[in-house]
Amino acid sequence: MSVRFQRRVAELLCAALQFLLPPKQRDWGLAIRAELAEIAEDSQALWFALESFRGLAPRAIGLLLLQPFLSLLGVVVRVSRTRGGLGPEAVGVLCAVGAVCLGLVYMTLAGAPARYLGGNVGALVIGLVLWALVRRASAPVGRGAGALILGLSGLLLATSLLGFRVEGASRWVGFGGVFLQPSLILLPLMLVGYSRTRTPLATLGMVVAALAMALQPDRAMAAMMTLALATVAATRVDRSTLSAFAASLLAFVVTLLRPDALPATPFVDQILFSSFAVHALAGLAVVAGLGLLLVPVMMRRVCGEDGRTACFTFGATWLAGILAAALGNHPTPLVGYGGSAILGYLLSLALLPRPVRRQGAGSTSAAPDKPLPSRDLQTKLTLA
Amino acid sequence: MPRTRALSNHARAVLAALLDAGEGWSHGYELCRLAEVKSGTLYPLLIRLEAQGYLEAEWQQPEEGGRPPRHAYRLTQTGVQLARDNPPDGKVATRRGLREVPT
Numbered sequence: 001m002s003v004r005f006q007r008r009v010a011e012l013l014c015a016a017l018q019f020l021l022p023p024k025q026r027d028w029g030l031a032i033r034a035e036l037a038e039i040a041e042d043s044q045a046l047w048f049a050l051e052s053f054r055g056l057a058p059r060a061i062g063l064l065l066l067q068p069f070l071s072l073l074g075v076v077v078r079v080s081r082t083r084g085g086l087g088p089e090a091v092g093v094l095c096a097v098g099a100v101c102l103g104l105v106y107m108t109l110a111g112a113p114a115r116y117l118g119g120n121v122g123a124l125v126i127g128l129v130l131w132a133l134v135r136r137a138s139a140p141v142g143r144g145a146g147a148l149i150l151g152l153s154g155l156l157l158a159t160s161l162l163g164f165r166v167e168g169a170s171r172w173v174g175f176g177g178v179f180l181q182p183s184l185i186l187l188p189l190m191l192v193g194y195s196r197t198r199t200p201l202a203t204l205g206m207v208v209a210a211l212a213m214a215l216q217p218d219r220a221m222a223a224m225m226t227l228a229l230a231t232v233a234a235t236r237v238d239r240s241t242l243s244a245f246a247a248s249l250l251a252f253v254v255t256l257l258r259p260d261a262l263p264a265t266p267f268v269d270q271i272l273f274s275s276f277a278v279h280a281l282a283g284l285a286v287v288a289g290l291g292l293l294l295v296p297v298m299m300r301r302v303c304g305e306d307g308r309t310a311c312f313t314f315g316a317t318w319l320a321g322i323l324a325a326a327l328g329n330h331p332t333p334l335v336g337y338g339g340s341a342i343l344g345y346l347l348s349l350a351l352l353p354r355p356v357r358r359q360g361a362g363s364t365s366a367a368p369d370k371p372l373p374s375r376d377l378q379t380k381l382t383l384a
Numbered sequence: 385m386p387r388t389r390a391l392s393n394h395a396r397a398v399l400a401a402l403l404d405a406g407e408g409w410s411h412g413y414e415l416c417r418l419a420e421v422k423s424g425t426l427y428p429l430l431i432r433l434e435a436q437g438y439l440e441a442e443w444q445q446p447e448e449g450g451r452p453p454r455h456a457y458r459l460t461q462t463g464v465q466l467a468r469d470n471p472p473d474g475k476v477a478t479r480r481g482l483r484e485v486p487t
Contacts, residue, residue, distance in 0.1 A: 028431055031441075031455030032423070035412040038454065048413065048423050055424025 006042040010049035017053050020060040028056070062105050062281045087355040088299035088311050093131060095292040096334065096345050100124045102289035103335035106275050109282040112267045116337040123339025127346035134189075134350035145193055146201030152186045153208035159183065160215035167261045171216045183213065183221045184331065184340040188317045188348035191228040195313035196351065198240055206244035210251035219260060220324030220331075222252040224317050231316040235309045262329050267337040269329040272322075289335035293318045293345065296352065307353035314352060318345065391470045394421045395429055399467035402439070402459045409444065409456035430457060438463035 014036055018029030032052045039045040104117050159182045164172040172179045190209060194202050206229065213222040225248035233245045264270040272290070276283030297315035300308045318333065321341070325332040333341035391399070397419040402410055404418075412430075416423050433439035440460050443453045459467060 025431060027441075027455070028427060031412060032427065034452045034454050037452055038411070039413055048416070051422040051424035052427055053424070055422070055426075055428050059428070 004042075006046040010036055010042075010046040013049040013053045017049075017056055017060070020057055020064065022060065022063050025060075058109050058279060059281055062109060062279075062285070086299070087352070088296040088303065088307075088314075089135065089349045089352040089354065091299050092296035092314075092349040092352065093128070093346070095295045096127070096342070096349070097124065099289040099292045099334040099345075100342060102285040102292070103337075105285040106271065106278075106282045106289070106335055107267055107337065109285075110267065110271075110275065110278045112337060116267055119339055120334075120337060120342060123342040124346075126339070127343045130343065131346040131350045134347060145197040146199030146203075146205065149190050149193055149197070149202045149205035150208065151205075152190050153205040153212065156183055156186060156209050156212035157215070160212045163216075167263075168259065169216055169218065169262055171218055171221075178339075180343075181331070181338075181340040183216065183218060184321075184338075185344045185347065187213075187221055187224060188314075188321075188344045189351060191225065191232075191317050192310055192314050192348045192351040194244065195228075195232045195236075195310045196353070198236070198238070200240065203240040203244050207247040210244075210247040213248075214251040214254040214258075217255040217258045217260070219252070219255040219328060220321065222248065222255045223324055224320040226252045227320040228313050228317040231313050232309065235312070260328070264329040268331050269325070269336070271332050271336050272326045286332070286335045290322050290333070293322065293333060296349065299355075303353045303355055307355075310352055314348060317348065393473060394419070394425050396470050396472040397421060398426060398429055399433075399459070399463070399470060400472050402457065403464060403467040405458060407458065409442075409458050411454055411456055415457070433463065438466050 011033070014029065014033040018026055018033060021029045032049070036045050036049060039048055100120055103120060107117055107120075159173055160170055163170040163182075164174055164179060166172070171181050171183060173182055174180075187209060190205065194206055206225075210222070210225060213225060226245070229241070229245040229248045233241045272286055275286040294315055297311050300311035303311060321330075321333045324330040325336070331338045331341055334345060398415060398421060401415055401418040410418075412423065412426060415421075415430075416426050419426070421429075430439060430441075434441055434457075438460060439457055440463075441455055441457050444456045445453055
């Protein structure tokens with residue numbers, strides 16, 4: 001490398017660093033550039049510039065990546081204030097986008113391959129399309145909900161019996177070289193759907209799904225089922241719900257007794273704590289991203305009684321997913337590499353109820369999915 | 385806010401170099417050589433020390449014409465106290481030729 005070239009590269013690195021640094025720290029970038037001029041030896045100048053870039057650029061890039069999300073959050077807060085509130089499904093979509101962005105920050109800082117970042121962004125785009133499609137179709141929580149849940153549970157059972165097998169676990173299916181985890185995509189959707197329907201077919205679907213989780217075996221998904229169905233049972237005490245809960249609990253116990261020898265996958269499992277070893281900012285991004293996943297539960301007040309149960313079930317579902325990721329070798333939802341959790345989160349959001357709006361607030365005020373007694377509706381409209 | 389976490393050996397070495405300079409101003413490259421730290425370690429540390437009020441920084445015009453202004457650093461009163469409270473460990477101080485500061 002020629003002397004002149006070394007000096008030019010060093011100057012370019014310093015210029016890039018100055019550009020990347022947040023406005024408040026630009027002076028420091030300028031300081032490094034000025035210092036470079038005082039170093040007579042060109043190779044030492046290049047080394048000085050390279051080291052400075054290595055020390056300051058990751059944090060600067062992380063802050064740059066966070067910036068669009070922070071701006072988006074500001075816009076949401078302003079819209080929410082002027083329009084009187086957003087529903088949990090709309091807030092959840094913003095949280096999903098934020099969590100995926102924070103996951104990208106973590107993966108960038110941790111040195112994940114670029115295709116991992118592209119994979120999560122692609123899954124987010126597909127998930128948003130699916131969310132819009134499912135949300136538009138009212139059928140999932142209508143008459144066909146029970147049959148749909150039963151049909152989806154059949155897919156989970158088929159995955160357990162015929163899916164791609166690793167270390168005794170059969171949880172995946174392959175599509176053109178991409179492996180997806182159907183349980184992580186479908187089970188959250190089924191659980192939120194079940195919290196809003198009571199048909200025998202839906203209950204049978206839950207029992208079949210529990211059997212599928214025990215067969216796979218998948219502790220994380222079985223725990224997700226158990227916690228979510230316990231939440232439903234706490235607000236809706238009937239034989240069907242208790243049967244579904246009992247089946248999920250039994251499945252969870254079976255998964256605990258069966259061996260789980262799957263090793264941790266880089267950038268997928270065990271990242272909640274290990275991310276802090278990479279960089280403090282990476283750790284904060286992971287924790288903040290996981291925290292965002294539970295934010296939609298806070299919007300339950302704008303929904304009806306039915307909506308609250310669905311919101312709590314949604315929260316329990318993803319809380320279980322987060323805890324499982326913290327405790328074992330299970331995918332860290334949305335902030336870790338993997339499209340299944342992104343698709344599952346957005347699909348489950350699509351079944352959350354829309355807010356009960358004030359009269360006159362909009363020409364097409366969205367009604368709750370189940371007709372409410374007139375007294376309750378009036379009370380909610382008064383309180384809204 | 386006062387720093388409660390234990391300082392790294394690199395941070396102690398940089399503080400000792402700045403303490404040695406007393407009222408005089410130091411520059412980035414010079415600090416790298418004196419404290420034997422890489423610039424990728426030095427600058428994040430200097431940024432934190434300045435944000436926490438332990439360090440003051442200013443732009444100084446060069447004595448020779450044709451050169452750009454340089455960023456210069458020295459410890460504030462609280463920075464001096466921090467440096468005195470956190471001397472480099474014996475091994476680092478001896479290896480790097482930094483004087484040990486009595487506490």
